Amino acid sequence: MLVYSFYESDNRVMRYARALAGRGDQVDVIALACDEKQPAFEILDGVYVHRIQRRQRNEKSKYDYLYRLVKFCMKSFFYLGRLHRKRKYDLVHVHNVPDFLVFSAWFPKLTGAKIILDIHDILPEFFANKFHRPETSFTFKLLKMVELVSARFADHVIISNHLWFEKITARSVSKEQCSVFINYVDKGTFRCTRTRSDGKFVILYHGGLQWHQGLDIAIRAFAKISPQYPGAEFHIYGGGNMKSEWQALARSLALNGHVRFFESRSMREIAGIVANADLGVVPKRADSFGNEAYSTKIMEFMSAGVPVVVSNTKIDRFYFNDSVVRFFESGNSDALAQAIIEVFGNDELRQSMIARATEYAQRQSWDNHKCNYFKLIDELCGKQGRN
Secondary structure (H helix, E strand, C coil): CEEEEEHHHCHHHHHHHHHHHHCCCCCEEEEEECCCCCCCEEEECCEEEEEEEECCCCCCCHHHHHHHHHHHHHHHHHHHHHHHHHCCCCEEEEECCCHHHHHHHHHHHHCCCEEEEEECCCHHHHHHHHCCCCCCCHHHHHHHHHHHHHHHHCCEEEECCHHHHHHHHHHCCCHHHEEECCCCECCCCCCCCCCCCCCCEEEEEECCCCHHHCHHHHHHHHHHHCCCCCCEEEEEECCCCCHHHHHHHHHHCCCECCEEEECCCCHHHHHHHHHCCCEEEECCCCCCCCCCCCCHHHHHHHHCCCCEEEECCHHHHHHCCCCCCEEECCCCHHHHHHHHHHHHHCHHHHHHHHHHHHHHHHHCEHHHCHHHHHHHHHHHHCCCCCC
């Protein structure tokens, strides 16, 4: 596994790696370190985790972002090559962003390893949204070309949702070379029980703090309901380039102490935090990227028995309905505030949502789908299928 991310907080990568290690495969993960305290190497649940570069999510320009990506790609190319010489890999599973990280696996591919490119986020649209560039720009067109050559370099491409599957296969790779694996929830991780009993009403968001996530909309909505519920708090976990601006927004709305920002946590810690929330919010903007980006956190809330209020985006309407989540008009802080009040104030509605959402999440758990991943791996590597 090769990923420009923090392994212990990347649910998608952890699921793959732990599942493979659990069936007896040897799995190395080359990833980032979030600080100097993390060891350069450790074994987690049978997975060998190599952290080769530190990263803070504080990029302010596309050049800062690109420099760190290219640096990681160069380091991972040499590090992966060294590991491959010691024990020849059957497969290298590369996770974007960026797409061109797949070329770090050039040496293993040359010597027989199969390569998977796993597209978590479609990069041209992600870049355009993050840095406010039109889809007619030169950079957007260049990134589409990078996506094309990266997908062609890989032996197989995994897409993280069905809307993006249609888009990617229309412009970069054939449908026969693609599979869809959404961000299924690992029930083994999200089995925590509620331990909080302080009488507060805690609204929770956890994840990236980028513009398309719409946390400013949620903060403004919370400001509208806060006077009615003095015991309510809005807890935000994560990092990103909008964090300082959204902290300033909370201060300007006199929400100090009621809107609380926390650093990113490991997936196991997040599972416990989610279990102790009263309500989850996913306030994405329905723009070109957020409208089609699947939110893993929705099913994490559902798995933990926490009702969730969700922006009315195309992707979330594709996978969910009004019986399992409470939708609100994207970008509308008044609508979000009203949705929170409705769910919080209606116990019958809340319990109905929880029951149906829990059933849905159980059907969509990783345990019910990982066999398809194993089958794909074994077919690519020409090995006899295993249970």
